[in-house]
Amino acid sequence: MKTFWQHRNGKLYAVKHDTFGHMVGVAGPLDWDDVQDADGFRYGMALVEWVETEIRRHAMHRMHPALLARTR
Numbered sequence: 001m002k003t004f005w006q007h008r009n010g011k012l013y014a015v016k017h018d019t020f021g022h023m024v025g026v027a028g029p030l031d032w033d034d035v036q037d038a039d040g041f042r043y044g045m046a047l048v049e050w051v052e053t054e055i056r057r058h059a060m061h062r063m064h065p066a067l068l069a070r071t072r
Contacts, residue, residue, distance in 0.1 A: 002038035004063040007054060015051060016043045023048045
């Protein structure tokens, strides 16, 4: 499963989860003009711990795909 998350600083990230909901990769920060299907990004492990921490701190919120379509 892949989802989009926005940080409170305005930057957008794509997050990849396994079937148990654990993060297995992060892509970003992404350019809002370049948002595409979440399958098109290269996911890496470098930002996983940071994103998990920021989500726990409520510094990031999940973006619904319909909202992303409106930003284009």
